[in-house]
Amino acid sequence: MSKARLLVVDDERGVRALCSDVLRRAGYEVETADSAEQALARAQAFDPDLVLTDINMPKMDGIELCKRLRERNPDQIVVLITGYPSIENAVAGMKEGAVDYVTKPFTPDEMRLVVSRALAERDLRDENEQLRRDLRGKHGFETILGSSAALRRVSETARKVARSDTTVLIQGESGTGKELFARAIHVHSDRAARPFVAVNCGSLVGTLLESELFGHVKGAFTGAHANKVGLVSAADRGTLLLDEIGELSPEMQPKLLRLLQEGEVKPVGGVETHSVDVRVIAATNRDLKAEVDAGRFREDLYYRLNVITLDLPPLRERPDDIPLLVAQFLERCAIKARKQIDGITDAGLDYLAQQSWPGNVRELQNVVERAVILASGAVIDVGDLNGDPGTTLAAAPAARVPSAAPYLFENLPLDEVERRHIEHVMRKVGGQKSKAADILGINRTTLWKKLRRYEEDGAPIDTGGDDEDDS
Numbered sequence: 086m087s088k089a090r091l092l093v094v095d096d097e098r099g100v101r102a103l104c105s106d107v108l109r110r111a112g113y114e115v116e117t118a119d120s121a122e123q124a125l126a127r128a129q130a131f132d133p134d135l136v137l138t139d140i141n142m143p144k145m146d147g148i149e150l151c152k153r154l155r156e157r158n159p160d161q162i163v164v165l166i167t168g169y170p171s172i173e174n175a176v177a178g179m180k181e182g183a184v185d186y187v188t189k190p191f192t193p194d195e196m197r198l199v200v201s202r203a204l205a206e207r208d209l210r211d212e213n214e215q216l217r218r219d220l221r222g223k224h225g226f227e228t229i230l231g232s233s234a235a236l237r238r239v240s241e242t243a244r245k246v247a248r249s250d251t252t253v254l255i256q257g258e259s260g261t262g263k264e265l266f267a268r269a270i271h272v273h274s275d276r277a278a279r280p281f282v283a284v285n286c287g288s289l290v291g292t293l294l295e296s297e298l299f300g301h302v303k304g305a306f307t308g309a310h311a312n313k314v315g316l317v318s319a320a321d322r323g324t325l326l327l328d329e330i331g332e333l334s335p336e337m338q339p340k341l342l343r344l345l346q347e348g349e350v351k352p353v354g355g356v357e358t359h360s361v362d363v364r365v366i367a368a369t370n371r372d373l374k375a376e377v378d379a380g381r382f383r384e385d386l387y388y389r390l391n392v393i394t395l396d397l398p399p400l401r402e403r404p405d406d407i408p409l410l411v412a413q414f415l416e417r418c419a420i421k422a423r424k425q426i427d428g429i430t431d432a433g434l435d436y437l438a439q440q441s442w443p444g445n446v447r448e449l450q451n452v453v454e455r456a457v458i459l460a461s462g463a464v465i466d467v468g469d470l471n472g473d474p475g476t477t478l479a480a481a482p483a484a485r486v487p488s489a490a491p492y493l494f495e496n497l498p499l500d501e502v503e504r505r506h507i508e509h510v511m512r513k514v515g516g517q518k519s520k521a522a523d524i525l526g527i528n529r530t531t532l533w534k535k536l537r538r539y540e541e542d543g544a545p546i547d548t549g550g551d552d553e554d555d556s
């Protein structure tokens with residue numbers, strides 16, 4: 086790494102000499118200036134990493150210098166040197182963007198410390214900036230593909246609201262990209278460096294969900310052996326995605342309302358509330374207003390959630406987006422499948438544009454992935470895509486999969502309960518085995534064996550979708 090460059094500005098020759106001596110010995114490259122005017126000229130050519138300037142100088146003072154330097158380069162780091170009586174000046178300097186100050190007289194150690202601390206802080210800031218860029222590359226709006234006017238319009242709104250702390254309601258059919266948008270909003274917000282936590286409100290019932298969200302205190306219920314922090318607190322200063330908010334039970338709705346109104350959570354079994362700072366994004370594939378009208382969703386909660394609503398258009402209403410998505414999926418799937426795929430025929434694209442895509446982008450992705458795996462040539466054609474059009478419904482909209490009360494166990498043998506549970510999960514994930522295995526907490530081979538056995542027993546699992554995505 087090259088030496089950091091420092092510019093020392095002071096009208097007293099003695100101070101300049103002392104500083105540059107100490108700092109050169111500490112391994113920095115140092116230049117000096119005897120006035121603010123000279124410093125401005127030097128800074129232009131020398132491009133210092135840090136400017137160390139006296140405050141009291143005859144013509145332009147150090148604070149004005151700091152201001153001018155930072156007008157030219159907002160990232161310029163400035164440290165002030167101040168005589169003992171003028172700490173107020175130092176404070177004024179901080180307002181102009183100086184990061185720190187040393188008081189005269191200072192020891193060599195103090196001088197070295199203040200410089201190295203200021204530079205370290207800058208490095209940290211640069212690192213954060215880099216992390217932020219990486220995060221955006223992976224989860225930012227750039228990863229949301231689509232050139233249709235409809236998609237561009239929602240993307241634009243989403244970008245605008247990202248920086249604010251407003252609650253956002255994302256509505257759209259299954260597979261339209263609700264989670265994708267939620268993540269993009271998070272990484273483009275000031276909360277990007279903090280956690281993004283997603284909770285599926287439909288996956289747990291009663292106390293389990295409440296404890297998952299708000300935590301519990303020891304002894305709150307059977308099995309609560311210790312205090313547990315909830316996901317809301319885990320998302321503190323970050324973003325909380327409440328997925329499938331339409332499935333939130335009537336008992337949970339007022340508790341969530343309290344979080345939104347007061348910014349407070351109360352662990353199950355606890356008496357005290359804790360305040361948390363989370364930005365809430367809610368997602369649903371139901372029409373939440375209709376749920377309100379039907380009396381299943383609290384109106385006050387609805388209005389809290391839908392400050393800004395993003396309605397993600399279904400894929401069938403934006404066939405223009407298909408070529409871009411397909412190109413991306415082909416490339417990704419080809420790498421994953423280690424196959425040489427050069428593209429897709431026009432007829433293939435036309436075929437895709439004519440489908441109704443009830444499982445939206447996720448379904449398209451599954452169809453493309455299967456085509457890549459099964460294709461015998463390097464160019465995908467209709468024959469590779471329409472393997473069995475009737476069964477390519479990767480993920481039917483949740484409204485059609487009765488997930489609120491999916492199955493009743495009482496009268497079933499354990500094996501059958503397991504089979505049904507696996508079926509339920511497989512449907513939820515649109516037939517993606519690795520995802521299902523993750524959720525079920527078993528490895529893929531185990532899942533695969535079970536699925537094979539069900540087939541052999543003549544009771545194959547109906548995922549309502551593609552089941553060859555990752556076998």
Ligand SMILES: Nc1ncnc2c1ncn2[C@@H]1O[C@H](COP(=O)(O)OP(=O)(O)OP(=O)(O)O)[C@@H](O)[C@H]1O
Binds near residue numbers: 260
């Ligand atoms: N515009 C898009 N560009 C690229 N990929 C997309 C786009 N929309 C969706 N996808 C991809 O489709 C898949 C489904 O997206 P996502 O999980 O965000 O949907 P969802 O609306 O949350 O679905 P569900 O209601 O089933 O939870 C993901 O793999 C996502 O990356």
Ligand SMILES: [Mg+2]
Binds near residue numbers: 264
């Ligand atoms: Mg989702």
